[in-house]
Amino acid sequence: MEKTSTGLQENVAGLLCYVLGWISGLVFILIEKENKFVRFHAIQSIYVFGVLTIAGIVLGWIPFIGVVLGWLIFVLGFILWIVLMLKAYQGTMYKLPWAGNLAEKRVS
Numbered sequence: 001m002e003k004t005s006t007g008l009q010e011n012v013a014g015l016l017c018y019v020l021g022w023i024s025g026l027v028f029i030l031i032e033k034e035n036k037f038v039r040f041h042a043i044q045s046i047y048v049f050g051v052l053t054i055a056g057i058v059l060g061w062i063p064f065i066g067v068v069l070g071w072l073i074f075v076l077g078f079i080l081w082i083v084l085m086l087k088a089y090q091g092t093m094y095k096l097p098w099a100g101n102l103a104e105k106r107v108s
Contacts, residue, residue: 004035014088017041021049043103
């Protein structure tokens with residue numbers, strides 16, 4: 001594993017991109033200018049958890065069905081959070097279907 005411009009190992013920095021969802025992704029996209037692995041995970045984190053956050057807020061306004069769907073989004077987000085942190089820590093550039101493709105294009 002390489003070190004990043006932040007001094008962290010790239011797998012640790014990749015994991016940290018997901019720790020606080022889109023917020024930590026935003027922090028790492030602003031401070032890491034060179035390492036493509038970290039930038040990929042930061043951008044993917046922003047897309048995935050940004051969309052899940054917005055969806056949760058919008059669904060919160062819908063009575064009953066919004067609560068049920070909001071709960072499902074929370075569970076999905078928690079599972080994705082764990083999987084993405086583990087994959088980043090393992091040094092894998094794990095791409096989710098839409099967010100991973102968008103992140104990969106932004107990093108290239």
